Amino acid sequence: MPVIIVENDESEWDDATGESYHFPKRYLQYLQPGTPVIYYKGKQRSNQYAHVRLDKNPYYFGVAEVGKITPDGNSSKGDHYCEILYYRSFEQAVPASNPVTRETLEVIPASRASNFWRDGVRPCSQEVFDRILEASGLIVLPQQVVPVETNDDRQGVADAYETIVEDGTGRKVYGTRYERNPRLRARALQVHGPVCKGCGFDFEKVYGAHGRGYIHVHHLNPIASTGGMLAVNPQHDMTVLCANCHSMIHRYPKKMLSLPELQAIIARQHPSLAFPP
Ligand SMILES: [Zn+2]
Ligand SMILES: [Zn+2]
Structure with a gap:
């Protein structure tokens, strides 16, 4: 209790x-x-x-x-x-x-x-x-459960899957069931909306009803499994990105870009796309 x-x-x-x-x-x-x-x-x-x-x-x-x-x-x-x-x-x-x-x-x-x-x-x-x-404003994930990002279409559909991850000491942990918490995604969308925070891309604007509600949810600070309770604040710890921006932010696994870094690149290359405007 x-x-x-x-x-x-x-x-x-x-x-x-x-x-x-x-x-x-x-x-x-x-x-x-x-x-x-x-x-x-x-x-x-x-x-x-x-x-x-x-x-x-x-x-x-x-x-x-x-x-x-x-x-x-x-x-x-x-x-x-x-x-x-x-x-x-x-x-x-x-x-x-x-x-x-x-x-x-x-x-x-x-x-x-x-x-x-x-x-x-x-x-x-x-x-x-x-x-x-x-x-x-926090969502607490129970023991042994960490959110796992996927870059695929099923973000928000699949709630759980099997995976291989490294634990804190670098050992591989097999067969652990890692669940993504649909509440996290729902809350992130609620507070951040469906428009990419990197470039302003709006799936519904471009793809119409077919694209409505589609957006990737990104964890600003990658979360390692603590083996215990994990409290996440969707407003401060998460953001939303289009598929391209999400790929770019994670392109080099050893150096994930921060959101301001990504925004700065876009602002430099394409001032017209820069978001927030
Ligand atoms: Zn984008
Ligand atoms: Zn991400």
Whole structure:
């Protein structure tokens, strides 16, 4: 079950955001290796923290996964540390409650109405976890699943296939099923539209109804398999390219072009094509 972990501006706990989390023994039942977590920060209590906060009001600010758990050798009460893996901070704060309706993203059981927010570690349903992520603009891919780009026509059609990839240490990993997440593509299209960000090519304009909705989705930073959770922000981590621009950006596998590099080449060669105009 996913868990919300609290990290306040001032605390007696020895936390390092995105690296490790320090907690009392009673939360061992929730924090286990592999547990997905979302970071939460309570209300701002002192102005001195204003410059490091994203908002005065309580908010969520990152997603990660729990790694190894180790006892805190200096604690007589049985406190523990856990590693925080694959941390990804949100680009903007996700408010814990709607400022107008006061409705909270987390579900507060009636029995906990008076002290719910006091808990530093709060289990939440998958639904709540997804709701917070949705508001953050991130899509989290579960363990062992990484998006794989294809340059072929089936982008957006094929959701899964078998492949051979290298793991982090350069070994070949065979037979792993790598799934592409159709939500990633759908979201990338939603935020970036169907027009090539390299040259402005519009498939529908040239090919009519036959070309409508066709575009390649490109990951700006190639994603290596981490073996664990992977959070992707379609707006910031992805873009859309026509088939030609996509081939050019990947032409030399050792030196993938950045989007601005590709745009600069086109602007130099064909100022009339340059996109954005
Ligand atoms: Zn293009
Ligand atoms: Zn690509």
